[in-house]
Amino acid sequence: MHLLPKPKSLQLAEGSYALPKIWQISLPNELDQRVSASLAQLGEHEVVAQNANLTLTLDSTIAHADGYRLQIAAAGVQIAAQTAAGLFYGLQTLRQIQQQSAAQLPYLVIDDTPDFAVRGFMLDISRDKVPTMATLYALIDELASWKINQIQLYIEHTFAYQNHPTVWADASPLTAEEVRTLDDFCLERFIELVPNQNCFGHMRRWLTKPEYRDLAECPDGCDTGDPDWGYFDEPFTLAPEHPGSIALVRSMLDELLPNFRTRTLNVGCDETVELGLGASAAAVAERGKGRVYLEFLQKLYHEAHSRGYIMQFWSDIILHYPELVGELPQDAEVLIWGYEADHPFEAQSATIAKAGLPFYVCPGTSSWNTVAGRTTNALENIANAAKHGLHYGAKGFLMTDWGDNGHWQPLVTSYLGLAIGAARAWNALAELDVVALLDTVVFADSNKVLGNLVYQLGDVYRAVPPLLHNTSSLFRILQANPEAIANLKLDREGLHNADEILLQLRNELPNTKPQRADGELCLVELAWAIDLLRHAVQRGLWVLDQQPSEQASNLQTEIDGLIERFQEVWLSRNRPGGLQDSLKHFATLRSSYGEVQYA
Structure with a gap:
């Protein structure tokens, strides 16, 4: 039996x-x-006063607010929890057992509690994909079944601010x-929907507009001096000394925050x-x-606190100045992020x-920045955190899924990381x-093929050195010009090995039978x-x-077909806004073969 997340104790x-x-x-x-x-997730049911075969009980002796005890025995099934959330999580476990047990449920006792009080997921909806509501509903449902209890949708410009319509006009x-509908949907599943609006860096979509450009640190762009x-060539960061910068943030928060129940705010x-x-x-x-x-x-803390919100922020900048960490507001929540296997979570967590x-x-x-993921890196990065x-x-564990450089990766690519992140958010040290x-659990593949296929596909990056930070050589090949590709010092044997692996995986796709609702789309x-x-x-190899x-000429014809399929895949889960921006990332690739069509 394979349960996600793995219970702390199963006998x-x-x-x-x-x-x-x-x-x-x-x-x-x-x-x-x-x-x-x-309860409807379990199938046909009725509530009875006696002779029950499933009994739910609120029990104050259960150790954790989200914990539960699940017992299956001759008398039936019993779930006990301290809170309604615990009962909900116990039911999610029972549902997975039921899905894997055919006509007989094994006798067992599960005692289960989470390692992290907050078990979250953050999805980038600004670079460049904004999912449809149907996509978000399905994703939230699945994450709830894996006991995720916080969701953040990362926003730069993709909220329809009525006072700032030019920023999001094509998004x-x-x-x-x-947002209010999503907030209700999340609440019904014991999930907190937290507003996540970047308020300092990553403001290019605002600052390139004429009416906001004077608020930029560097209105005409600059050489960052960072390799x-x-x-x-465009502004990116608000000018912190300009009084209009905090006024802009104030205007944004006044519109955004009333749509959420939570009293937590991520200001980026x-x-x-x-x-x-x-x-x-x-x-x-x-002043430094x-x-x-x-x-x-x-x-920013004052703006959040004066509205009754706890402020969250990303840790990368303040950690460069450990002497200032002690001056942070004591109730501000620090989000320590890093995406490589060897990220120094230990040292940074110790500092905070x-x-x-x-x-x-x-x-x-x-x-x-990969198309198909980096499996080994993801697993080690998640386990390290x-x-x-x-x-x-740590109070919380927040999985992140970003969309850098056009958000080319399809959603199926993220399922492995999402699932293992949910597993470790609940049971950090479990053997998985x-x-x-x-x-x-994830694909419900009756042929037991797709799990290994996705795992191996995500590890193809390892066949093609050099191994790069926050990306893969194969992805760099797709987005770089031939001169930059030549500078990678690619290994011909590695490229051929990768192609053999990819061909084998392509041939295995027809042997999969995913039973999940979007199974066919996953295969596409x-x-x-x-x-x-x-x-x-x-x-x-061409380079x-x-x-x-x-x-x-052949590569040009091939990429044109792949770009056409990319648009179809995009629109199967996402809104049209942002698609043209994403297609621009194909320009260097396409133009190196001939006439530019996606500039």
């Missing part, structure tokens, strides 16, 4: 209980209606009504790479970059814990059979991802062969 016993055709359920008095509503944004960031503030290079240069020279950053963060600040550890799915977050007393969890997405990565292989023109 099997001899014997089994026949799965009833109708669940006859005994409920405690005045039970939260959200639990009653979730197909979430409206206030849609990872290079030259910016990561990657303020231009700070001190433009409008704030004199202030930074006088860390101090100027902290002062604006404190202004020593200051007595509440914090989350925030690993990632490793899906972005969970281990050290648990050790240093990743392939079995994918086959059994995977076929496209494999084919695009095979194109990357051929493009890499190594000095770019012969006869191959360029």
